[in-house]
């Protein structure tokens with residue numbers, strides 16, 4: 066097919082980004098990390114000294130966000146204007162503040178429109194986030210909710226951060242973000258027609274394999 070959209074949603078720490086990137090690379094598909102777009106928008110608001118508590122100011126800033134994001138699964142680059150923010154958007158300050166942008170309806174509308182353009186242009190793409198199966202691309206041929214138990218997610222996020230985090234702080238960080246994110250979209254239950262892929266007891270490779278085989282079946 067010349068147009069095949071794979072929509073994947075899931076909570077933070079579900080391994081979503083690495084699984085989707087690996088699946089896209091294996092399939093020869095493009096890859097879109099929509100969380101990176103919310104992160105870049107947050108980075109921009111902070112640089113422009115926008116008051117994140119002021120929804121109108123946030124909406125105005127995001128409407129003029131000069132964002133580019135690569136869709137090559139092997140080469141992820143995010144820029145805001147002249148600045149390469151690929152690394153900066155992963156910092157803890159961004160993770161803490163991103164929900165203030167993500168819960169802003171006008172900011173979401175701007176980013177969702179951009180995501181739909183990227184998906185349309187790519188044709189064959191794995192797009193991941195919190196609302197891809199439900200809002201951004203509900204017509205995707207493959208729609209998957211990637212879940213993992215809170216325990217498994219905490220373990221993975223801890224390993225990702227080098228295993229040096231205080232376990233209690235980590236638990237608070239991951240579960241706090243779940244709570245904040247659930248205000249913007251419901252990604253913990255699968256919508257009608259969305260398949261649940263629970264990775265709690267799967268290895269990384271098994272999870273990638275499960276996703277790619279669903280795509281190959283849909284092709």
Ligand code: C5P
Nearest residue numbers: 077099100103163164167194195196246
């Ligand atoms: O996936 P990641 O953790 O990088 O996403 C960062 C944040 O962006 C999430 O915590 C959530 O607030 C927001 N987000 C969203 N909708 C998406 C993707 C991400 O609200 N589709």
